[in-house]
Structures are given as structure tokens and as C-alpha cells.
Amino acid sequence: MACPGDAAPVNRPPANQRTPIRVVLADDERLIRSGWAAMLSVHDGLEVVGQAADGVEAVEAGAGADVVLMDVRMPRLDGLSATRELTRRSPATRVVVVTTFESDQLVWGALRAGAAGFVLKRAPAAELVEAIRLVHGRDAVLFPDALRRLASPHQGSATRRLPVEPTPRELEVLRHVTLGRTNAEIAEALHVSRETVKTHVGNVLAKLGARDRTHAAVLAYELGLVFAGVDPL
Numbered sequence: 001m002a003c004p005g006d007a008a009p010v011n012r013p014p015a016n017q018r019t020p021i022r023v024v025l026a027d028d029e030r031l032i033r034s035g036w037a038a039m040l041s042v043h044d045g046l047e048v049v050g051q052a053a054d055g056v057e058a059v060e061a062g063a064g065a066d067v068v069l070m071d072v073r074m075p076r077l078d079g080l081s082a083t084r085e086l087t088r089r090s091p092a093t094r095v096v097v098v099t100t101f102e103s104d105q106l107v108w109g110a111l112r113a114g115a116a117g118f119v120l121k122r123a124p125a126a127e128l129v130e131a132i133r134l135v136h137g138r139d140a141v142l143f144p145d146a147l148r149r150l151a152s153p154h155q156g157s158a159t160r161r162l163p164v165e166p167t168p169r170e171l172e173v174l175r176h177v178t179l180g181r182t183n184a185e186i187a188e189a190l191h192v193s194r195e196t197v198k199t200h201v202g203n204v205l206a207k208l209g210a211r212d213r214t215h216a217a218v219l220a221y222e223l224g225l226v227f228a229g230v231d232p233l
Helices: 032-040 053-063 079-089 104-113 125-137 142-154 168-176 183-190 194-208 213-222
Strands: 022-024 048-053 068-072 095-097 117-120
Touching: 022 032, 022 053, 022 125, 032 048, 032 125, 048 053, 053 068, 053 079, 068 079, 068 125, 079 095, 079 104, 095 104, 095 125, 104 117, 104 142, 104 213, 117 125, 125 142, 142 168, 142 213, 168 194, 168 213, 183 194, 194 213
Parallel strands: 022 048, 022 068, 068 095, 095 117
Antiparallel strands: none
């Protein structure tokens, strides 16, 4: 059961204020939520602002938060459906799906539903914190090697065509994105400025109809623009 007030919606503070990353914890096990809260409480720059014991509460509590740690299997509304609804309702919120990897299909479904990344349920504190900060920064794909493994059965599976195809340079940038490289790393590899890379990434997201870099990577594999079974560069 949820604690009183667990599912209260979070109001986003003004953008000009320097505030910690506001995190909501969604899991049907109170002990899991308590463990996450304890791990995150000792790290500067992170603040647990809400908890949820099921998917319905996760959508309500997570709306307006910066990052939501979302269990895949929850009552009333599963994590995939909750992720889809939350990202629709609060596009700026980043969802990190927490999984035991019992089912790769569930994780892939969560990524397609709008999750920005995933971590193991029993991940150490450092890995959990890194995941939260990375998806909040939005400058890299979380655990690209694992994403490529998950993508392997789905590569080239999309039936739709893109209205506008990415240029060769944009495809090159996209391949770097799927490897988890930041704008700075891509700029160094391609010998261009960060602003140029940022422009290319924005163009790729728009052409793919992607919400963020992780969604772009998912679509790149499904559309056959990048293949998961080989090094794309």
C-alpha cells in the first residue's frame, strides 16, 4: 500500500532556480522504495519528491517530476502502460525502467513506450545515481551495449517509412548516438563543433519522430538504419 500522500503530483519549480533532480519512486514493494530512497538521500543534487505503489499512482506522482524510477510489474496499471501515459502527460519527465531482465520483451516494450533508459532492480547505488543523472542530462543513451542486445531480435522490423530520410551525415551522428556517445564525444570523433552535432541530433530526432536519444536508438534499430548485431561504425 502507498504511504499517505505518495501519489501527490509534483509541481515543477521555475527553470531559473538551481534545484536538485526531483525523483519519484514507483514500485509495489515498500521495502524496495525505502531502499532506493535511502540510497539516493546521501547524494547531493538528488531529491526524492514522491513515491507510488502502483502504475496509476506513478502517473499521478510522476507528472512534473524530473525522473521516475518505474518498476515494470505493478498492480492496477503495469509499468509499460504507466510509462506511456506519463510520457504523454508530462513529456519533460524521464522514466527509468527498473527490471530484473526476466523478460527482454518487457524492457523493449518499455523503451518503445517512452522510457529513457533502464537499470537492474538490484543495481548498486552508484549505478542508480548514474542512470538518473544521465537520463536527466539527456546527452547520452543509457547502457548502449545492453540496448543493442535488446534490439537484436527487432532490427529491421518496422514497416513504416520515414517521410524524410536522414542525410548521410545525420546517419553517422545517429550511429554515434546508438553507441551512447555524448555530443562532445561525437564532435571530437567527427571533427566538428558541439553546436553542429547538436543541430544534427535535433534533425535526426525530428525526422525519426523520436522523443529523445534513447527513442531514436530504438527506432534506428527497428528501421534498419543501424544494426544491433555488428559494430555500427
